[in-house]
Amino acid sequence: MTNKECIGIELLGNLHNVATSVQSLYKFQYKHKLLHDDIKFIHSDLLDVKEWWSVGTVVYIPNLLFDNVLMEQIAEKAKYAPWNAYWICLKKFSSTTFHTEFELIHQCPVEMSWGQSNVYVYKRCSNA
Numbered sequence: 079m080t081n082k083e084c085i086g087i088e089l090l091g092n093l094h095n096v097a098t099s100v101q102s103l104y105k106f107q108y109k110h111k112l113l114h115d116d117i118k119f120i121h122s123d124l125l126d127v128k129e130w131w132s133v134g135t136v137v138y139i140p141n142l143l144f145d146n147v148l149m150e151q152i153a154e155k156a157k158y159a160p161w162n163a164y165w166i167c168l169k170k171f172s173s174t175t176f177h178t179e180f181e182l183i184h185q186c187p188v189e190m191s192w193g194q195s196n197v198y199v200y201k202r203c204s205n206a
């Protein structure tokens with residue numbers, strides 16, 4: 079992963095295929111709005127994709143239905159995140175591991191395709 083790259087990781091093959099199939103259309107429609115237009119989709123378990131947690135400067139984790147085990151596994155990666163990285167998610171992290179590394183800086187309700195959901199914005203802090 080380069081510092082100009084945007085990657086999307088999805089476990090389910092059919093959702094990964096949908097993302098890939100609209101990639102060129104997405105680039106065509108939104109290229110002028112994208113800071114990082116080097117977009118890559120990866121069909122994988124997010125825990126098996128190396129480095130996103132240590133190089134990602136803005137990470138979106140749609141974790142609304144993630145179980146506690148996966149939440150803990152993601153929280154373990156938090157200590158490798160770069161300073162000032164933003165992790166944006168749909169369910170709060172509860173583990174101490176996570177909160178020693180990240181500070182919750184913002185939360186607000188956002189209208190999603192399935193209804194309203196809270197969005198939480200965490201920032202990696204050196205002295206959190």
Ligand SMILES: C[S@@+](CC[C@H](N)C(=O)[O-])C[C@H]1O[C@@H](n2cnc3c(N)ncnc32)[C@H](O)[C@@H]1O
Binds near residue numbers: 140
């Ligand atoms: C709330 S949906 C979000 C779907 C879509 N990415 C979006 O943002 O609209 C959460 C997605 O996380 C995927 N997921 C769950 N566990 C995962 C894992 N360990 N690695 C990668 N993706 C996972 C699910 O298959 C599901 O599609």
